[in-house]
Amino acid sequence: MIVARTRWSARLVMAALSLCLIGSGMVHASASASSTPNTVLEAVPYQSPFALAVDSHGVVYIVCPRPR
Amino acid sequence: MASSTSYVLDRGSNGDARLLRLPPGARAPRIVPGMDAARGLTVDGAGVLYAIAVDPRYLTLSIVTLYPDGHRRQLPLAGTAVDYATSLAIGPMAIDGHGALYCADGQQVLKIAPNGHVATAPAPLPTRIVGSDAKITGLAVSRAGTLYVTVSSMSSTGEDQAAMLPAGGRPSTIATGLSEAGGIAVDAHGAVYIADSGNDRVVEALPPH
Numbered sequence: 184m185i186v187a188r189t190r191w192s193a194r195l196v197m198a199a200l201s202l203c204l205i206g207s208g209m210v211h212a213s214a215s216a217s218s219t220p221n222t223v224l225e226a227v228p229y230q231s232p233f234a235l236a237v238d239s240h241g242v243v244y245i246v247c248p249r250p251r
Numbered sequence: 252m253a254s255s256t257s258y259v260l261d262r263g264s265n266g267d268a269r270l271l272r273l274p275p276g277a278r279a280p281r282i283v284p285g286m287d288a289a290r291g292l293t294v295d296g297a298g299v300l301y302a303i304a305v306d307p308r309y310l311t312l313s314i315v316t317l318y319p320d321g322h323r324r325q326l327p328l329a330g331t332a333v334d335y336a337t338s339l340a341i342g343p344m345a346i347d348g349h350g351a352l353y354c355a356d357g358q359q360v361l362k363i364a365p366n367g368h369v370a371t372a373p374a375p376l377p378t379r380i381v382g383s384d385a386k387i388t389g390l391a392v393s394r395a396g397t398l399y400v401t402v403s404s405m406s407s408t409g410e411d412q413a414a415m416l417p418a419g420g421r422p423s424t425i426a427t428g429l430s431e432a433g434g435i436a437v438d439a440h441g442a443v444y445i446a447d448s449g450n451d452r453v454v455e456a457l458p459p460h
Contacts, residue, residue, distance in 0.1 A: 226454045232446040233433035234259070234389075235453060239296065241438050244257055245446070245453055 258283075258300060260292050270302070285323070289315065291344040291354060301352055303328075303341055312341070314352065314367060330369035343390035343434070345398070353398060355387035360398060360416070372398065376422055380414045389413075389435035389446065399425075399443055401432035413445050413456065426456045 234246040257273040259280065270286035273279075289302040300317040304325065316324040340357040347353070352363035353372065358381045360372040381387065381402050388411075389401035396418035403411045411432035416422045430449025437443050445454045 226447070226452045228452045230451050231431075231448045232451075232453050233431075233448045235434045235436050235444055235446045236257075236294075237436040237438045237442075237444055239439060241440075243436070243444055243453070246259055246434075 256298065258292060258294060260286075260289055260302070283317070286315070286317075291342045293344040293346045293352070295346050295350070296348075301344065301346060303344065303354055305341075314363060326367040328363065328367050328369050340386060343387065345390045345392040347392045347396055348394045349396075353390060353392055355390045355400065357386055360387065360390065360400065372416070376400065376402075376414065376416065380412065380422060380424060382409075385409075388432055391435045391437045391443070393437045393441060394439065397437075399435050399437055401429070401435045401445060403432055411449075413443070415443075426454060429454070 229245055229247050232245050232247040236244045238244070256275065257280075259271045259273070260268050261271055262268040267287050268289050270283040270289055270292070271280035272283050273281075286302060286304075288304045288306060290305055292300060292302040294300050298319045302315045302317070304313050304315045305311075306313070312328045314326050314328060316326070318324075341354055341361075343355040345353045350365060354361045354363060358376065360376070361369050362372045363369050376387075382404065384405045385402050386405050387400050388403045389399075391399040393399070397420075398416040398418075399413065400416070401411065401413045410427060411429035412424055413426040413429065413432065413435060414422055414424050425443060426445055429445065429447045431447075433446035433448045435443065435445050441457075443456045445456060447454050
């Protein structure tokens with residue numbers, strides 16, 4: 184098991200990536216009861232992440248299996 | 252997990268668990284003793300850890316509080332919303348800025364008062380978000396008290412999704428097309444992070460305002 188720490192700083196680059204993902208239909212914004220559409224901003228590849236947390240500094244902690 | 256020290260609940264296939272503690276800078280975690288019955292955990296801003304403990308001998312559930320100095324407190328859970336026999340799916344936990352604990356139990360979110368009384372959260376998830384076979388697999392709460400959940404369809408054909416439940420508002424979906432959705436977290440600015448395990452990625456979603 185690995186606990187990875189990452190800062191989501193390259194938002195512009197990743198926003199472009201997420202648009203690609205949205206276009207491919209892998210992850211997409213969905214209709215909601217609100218008049219404001221929901222948006223998936225970013226999608227970063229990690230192998231089978233299954234738990235995560237974020238601290239008060241915006242650091243995201245990701246738990247994923249150790250690569251075989 | 253917390254800002255300076257990470258905690259990971261490592262559950263085996265037999266249901267037993269071990270709580271791992273990873274201080275900042277450490278290369279290997281250490282086992283926190285006496286937490287092998289834990290089902291879920293969350294950490295508040297002061298570094299106090301809360302976990303649900305299951306005791307199969309006496310068919311009871313309790314909340315364990317572990318303070319940074321090592322002091323420990325255990326309080327039985329009470330209330331009509333919690334029952335050992337039907338709470339074996341109990342798991343993901345979160346704590347809000349006022350100290351209220353939340354715990355996902357299958358298809359519902361429970362709110363745990365400081366005295367251990369358990370009640371169903373005021374905004375139940377509609378069936379369009381949590382179907383009859385679905386299960387809540389991740390839970391987070393913002394400073395404003397909005398609950399965020401990941402929902403697994405528990406089927407090989409259905410897709411998983413993430414939803415938000417504003418305090419006093421209507422639940423809405425914030426991400427669909429997820430696969431084997433795991434944990435979910437929300438930061439101080441309202442950005443939501445989702446473990447999209449089956450798609451091998453972490454997704455950041457922007458909820459509607």
